Structures are given as structure tokens and as C-alpha cells.
Amino acid sequence: MLKRERQAFILHQVNLHNKVLSSGLSQEIKVSEDTIRRDLQELAEEGKVIKVHGGALSPSFDQLNYPSDKIYSHTQKNIIAQKAVSLIEDGMFILTGGGTTIIEMARNLPPQLRATFISGSIPAIVEYMHHPNCDIIVIGDKISRNSKITVGAEAIKQINQIKADICFLGINAIDIRHGITDNDWEVVQLKKAMIESAQSVVCMTIAEKINTIQPIQIGLLQSIDFLITELPPDSPELQPYVEAGIKVL
Amino acid sequence: MLKRERQAFILHQVNLHNKVLSSGLSQEIKVSEDTIRRDLQELAEEGKVIKVHGGALSPSFDQLNYPSDKIYSHTQKNIIAQKAVSLIEDGMFILTGGGTTIIEMARNLPPQLRATFISGSIPAIVEYMHHPNCDIIVIGDKISRNSKITVGAEAIKQINQIKADICFLGINAIDIRHGITDNDWEVVQLKKAMIESAQSVVCMTIAEKINTIQPIQIGLLQSIDFLITELPPDSPELQPYVEAGIKVL
DNA sequence: GGAAAAACCGCATAAATGCGCAAAATACCG
């Protein structure tokens, strides 16, 4: 088989099946894997395929970009995100909710991080997928259109099966007396389950939401371990929480 | 044999077999390889053939000259997508897999459609979320990085709980004897479960994948109900499938 | 952190190529 002919065949296969294995092609065409690899290299240089360990992919198969909406109070959330990332270590099992703050955290993750993320938030999952060394476990159930996360009994059941190292929640209201509260029944159920399933719980919110109340309670202050806002930890607004035993970042 | 005559013969062979070997032609015509090479050179200068190391290729066969920037077989997939959409009716429970063909279908859904989609494919879910009147149920489990869908025992268990009206699968290989086959074990398990959980199964593929085989079997032809390709249903390539009792669109 | 798979590197080999030249075939012309 001629070299060019072979490359045409390979290209065809790649476009047909979206991926090819060097070993498989080597067997099919009856040439050494070195040859296949050299072919893939050349095709990759021309941009006809994307070379990966073990084979090659179709160039049209890796487009999954998500429109990065402009986020409300982006600057503050970015500060929060960076503080949150500092709590993450390699190898952790990380349970996360949804919301723009979580997305912002996902975008601030170190690129080479090795960790396992568990989430029902579609936008968050899309972000996690940009990290090649991270495993991602999706919480399945019906999607709540408001929050773009999966909610429902099945989702809660799946969360209950998990024991994560740490859980990150973006919260909508926190108050010394009423703890963390929210206004969506299903989301509240989910967050409760997440708090139960994590060794330590990190709540993230912009300072505006400090000392506010929403109709439905997720949990008391005792149930959370960290509180992250864009303010410095020694800000007077945060002192009541420090005194309540919460680690404020 | 005259030179012109010989070149006409060579050209004929090239167009017939898409490729010729200098050595082979040399034997057939009983002239030295130098002569063949000189002939090929001339034909190549006239653009009649493409000369490569060891012989020549038909210009029409050489796909390597085609620019790679346009998405492979996008047009075909769009045709397929539109046929697939015609099977969808308001109120249906629709189970779908992943892959570019499914994404294409998702993008072709009528904007006001009311239906429930069930899928483990993140890119597909993102597309479904653009449809305000659709419910979306996510199949949860670990994400397979290759295929961007959730795979694993938990995913299969969740699929087993479902009885959908219709299931759309983008498939990578189909053959009369071997049925539908694929090359990723986990994805195969998932597709098997999906087929079991749906009243009717729709397979979508571009015609090039017809009569091809991959290493792992998903199911025999009996397990599917519809086959959609970009070809008209009465194409000769598709007749064996029609005779096998599959509704071909 | 270690084993297995894949990729990389350099080298040897075999095939293919180009080139010069001479022989053969063909064309041309008186």
C-alpha cells in the first residue's frame, strides 16, 4: 500500500469513526505502528487529525465551548473563586453545587489539577471537562431550568451514596440565627443532601448576601465549616461568623 | 506498444483502480520502471494522475488535498438530523446517546417542541437546554472523556428505570450480519441498555459507515426499528436493511 | 509509585527515484 494511499485511508477512518487507534490501524493495514504514528504525525501537522496518545481524533470532534456569560458581580466572585481554589488539593473528591460562583471557581482551577468532581450542574460540568486530569461524576435527574442543575429524589439518592472530602456551595442567603437559606424547594433538598455527604462544607457568597434570609432553610451555621466572601476575613461584618466557629477566608 | 497507447492504458488503470504501482505496471506492460515513471511524470504534469512514491493515485481519490476546515460530513449529518426530527412528536419521552449526529439533531429541533429528553451526553444536554418547553433528565455517572457521555453501572441502572417512547442513537458501524458495533466497551454497554429501554430504536449514521464493522457488538439488526442515513430510502445500499425489516428513512 | 503501553530516537535496509549515457527504435529526408 502506498504511503499517500494509506494516509487517505487513515483520514477516512478518522472522519468516519471520530477516532482511530494506532494499534488497530496497524493491524488493519498490516504495517508497523511506527509507520502509523508517522502518518498520524504528518496528518496532524497538516491539521487533518488531532493526534493523541494511542491514536488520533477527528478535528471536528472536540468543539464544546460554552458561551461565557457575563457574570453578575464578576470581580467579587473571582476573588471568592481564588480563595476557594486554595482549599483544593490533588486527589480530593469534591462535591459542588451550581451557580455562577461555582462556575467562576471552576474556571480558576489549576489546569493540571487531579481531582474528582461530583456535580449536577451542567455549566459546572462543562467547565470541569476542560481539565484533562480530573474525573467527573454527574449527578443525574431532572434538570431544573432555573438553576441548571439536576434536582429530585434520584439526585438526592445519588448524593447520599457519596462521601466527599469537601463540598462547595454557592449560597443565596446566610444569617447568624437562620443559617443558610434559599428560595427553591428542590435546590434546598439537594444542598441539604450535599452537606450531609461531605466531610467539610464550604459556603461561598458575595458580601451583599451576608445577613439576609430566604424562606427555606438549608441548615444552621453549625453545618458549615468554611465561609468565603470577597471581603478580607477580618472584616467586621464577618466577625459574628468567626465567633460562631466558622473558618472565614 | 506505443508511448501514447501505454499512457492511455495507465490512465485507464488509474481511473479503474484508483491507484497504480510502478512495479506492477512495469510487469504488465513489460517495460522498465523508468519508462513507467517517466509516463507517470508526464501524466502528473497534465494533472491526470497524482504521482506518489511507488506509483500514482487517481486525483479524485486523493482526499488529502481537500481543505480540512469544514466539518466533516456536516451536510450529511444535517440531512440525517432533519429526518430524525420528523419522528419526534410533542409529549414524547426521548432517550438519546451522544455524538455529533445527535448534537446536530438537537440543533434542528423545533424551538417550541414540548418533550422530555433523557441523555447522558453533556453536549447534547446543553443543546436541549436551549429549548424552553422541554424537560431534560440527566443520566448520572462518571463522564467518559472520549465520548463526553456518562458511562458506568449507575448510568445503566438509571436507564433501566426508564421506558422511553423512542431512542436515538448515533452509531459508528452497522452491518447486515454483525448488526451495530462500536469500539468503546463502556459506550457499548450504555447503548445496549438504551435499546432495551425504548419502545422504538432509531439508528442514525452517515452512509459511509454502512456495512462497516467495529470490534464490539451492540446488538443485531432485529433490535433496531429505524435506520436513518443521508441517502434516499430507496438507495440500493440500503435495500438489504429494508429487507431485514428495518424502516429506513 | 511501579508496571504496561505508547511514543520517540537512531539506525539499518530495502525500495524508489533521478540522472547521465548509450543503445534501440522511430521519424525524416534527400
Place this chain on the structure above:
DNA sequence: CGGTATTTTGCGCATTTATGCGGTTTTTCC
């Protein structure tokens, strides 16, 4: 028809290209 010019062809040889193999490094997966 014979002789010469021109084209075509084949061959030897140096050079380039393509390929496979062994050994080493890198990546991946438990």
C-alpha cells in the same frame, strides 16, 4: 532506400524515501 536526426528506452549508480526494529523515554493507568 539508406543515412541521419530525434525520440524513446534501458541500465548503472548515487541519492532519497519509506519502513521496521531495538532500545530508551514518556505517558497512562492502577
